[in-house]
Amino acid sequence: MAARGQKEVLVKMKKNKTTLFLALLCVWSSVFVGFRYSQQIRNILPVVFVQVFDKDKPSAATSLRNSQPEILTNWSDLVTAINQDHEFVNASAGVQSGKHEVITFQEEAAAGASSTNEGHLQVIDGGSQPEMAFTSEDGVQLQFTKDGDLFSSAGFTVSGTSTFNGSITLGAGDDLIGSATSDITFNTNKFTVAGATGNVVAAGTLTVSGVATLGDSSQMATSAAPTTDADLANKKYVDDSLAFSAWTTEDADAATLAAGTTYTATSDGFVNLYATKTPVTDFKLTITHSGLTTVLRPQAGGSTDNHVGFHFSVASGETFLITDNTGSVTVTLNWRSVGTLSKPTK
Numbered sequence: 001m002a003a004r005g006q007k008e009v010l011v012k013m014k015k016n017k018t019t020l021f022l023a024l025l026c027v028w029s030s031v032f033v034g035f036r037y038s039q040q041i042r043n044i045l046p047v048v049f050v051q052v053f054d055k056d057k058p059s060a061a062t063s064l065r066n067s068q069p070e071i072l073t074n075w076s077d078l079v080t081a082i083n084q085d086h087e088f089v090n091a092s093a094g095v096q097s098g099k100h101e102v103i104t105f106q107e108e109a110a111a112g113a114s115s116t117n118e119g120h121l122q123v124i125d126g127g128s129q130p131e132m133a134f135t136s137e138d139g140v141q142l143q144f145t146k147d148g149d150l151f152s153s154a155g156f157t158v159s160g161t162s163t164f165n166g167s168i169t170l171g172a173g174d175d176l177i178g179s180a181t182s183d184i185t186f187n188t189n190k191f192t193v194a195g196a197t198g199n200v201v202a203a204g205t206l207t208v209s210g211v212a213t214l215g216d217s218s219q220m221a222t223s224a225a226p227t228t229d230a231d232l233a234n235k236k237y238v239d240d241s242l243a244f245s246a247w248t249t250e251d252a253d254a255a256t257l258a259a260g261t262t263y264t265a266t267s268d269g270f271v272n273l274y275a276t277k278t279p280v281t282d283f284k285l286t287i288t289h290s291g292l293t294t295v296l297r298p299q300a301g302g303s304t305d306n307h308v309g310f311h312f313s314v315a316s317g318e319t320f321l322i323t324d325n326t327g328s329v330t331v332t333l334n335w336r337s338v339g340t341l342s343k344p345t346k
Helices: 002-049 064-082 234-242
Strands: 086-088 098-100 120-125 130-135 141-143 269-277 285-289 292-296 306-314 319-324 330-337
Touching (some): 269 285, 292 306, 319 330
Antiparallel strands (some): 086 098, 120 130, 130 141, 269 306, 285 292, 285 319
16 A cells, blocks of 8 residues: 555656656747747738837837847838838848839928028928929929929029920910010911900011911001001002092082182092183183193184193192183083092182
8 A cells, every 4th residue: 555655656756847847848948939039020020010110219228239129120110111112122231222213292281491502392282282392492482383284383494495296375464575686486387366456566677478468457557658548458559549530520619610710639630621712713721730830822723613622630739720811711620539539629
């Protein structure tokens, strides 16, 4: 009986030793594995739990001995953040390099603070959407975009040749202005002015190498422009000048033109004179016009009457007078204007 009890005690002691050994082995293994693979575990955790870069890690209170894993983890988070807009070409330590793929800006409510020798490229609140802008060291902000289009809040200065494949639209009241020595050249087959007034003002010489087609009311006025039909094209004026009015025997007062009265021409025109004398005798007429004097002396030679005809021109503003020096001479006067009829005045 005693021997049996002693044997059971020995068995229990062996089991306890085995249990203790296994426990010590587990503790030792966990320490070894934790120390051996702690870095790998720390590198995996940021991926699993999505850590972010923290500029305050490691803290000043962390010892150098314990900070290495924390530094490596923080660097890994920093690379992840930079990778959003940056491509790392080289993966080897110490030779990390690459190029920016995209630069993402956070919208700012106001322009960046100005500072000497500094400029700020930023995205500002443009109202309907963020807009790109630059602020100089003087605090002057220049906006580059607006509602999806290129834009300049201060105007464009172009020093080279520019090509436009679309239209250039000027706003209401805006002008296309060149300097005193610059030229505006249109290398097209058509130049159309369709503004509100349609006026084109050329301060210098307008040279047309082709045929200029003018409208019915076109004005071609110069310092020597015609005074008649001044609002019409020169061709129209010439056409009117070659036309003549009908003959009339009346003056501007509707009285019959007669010898012995001095008349003033109100337009360029012609006077046709026809004189007869009965009974047949010699007679004399004196014609004064345009500062000239002409004397007619028809000689009697007919069986029924003695007659004569005379035709002369008078410029507008000049006078004409027919004088019957003999008496009892029947004088008939007719007037015709150049262009529209304008009767002489007394």
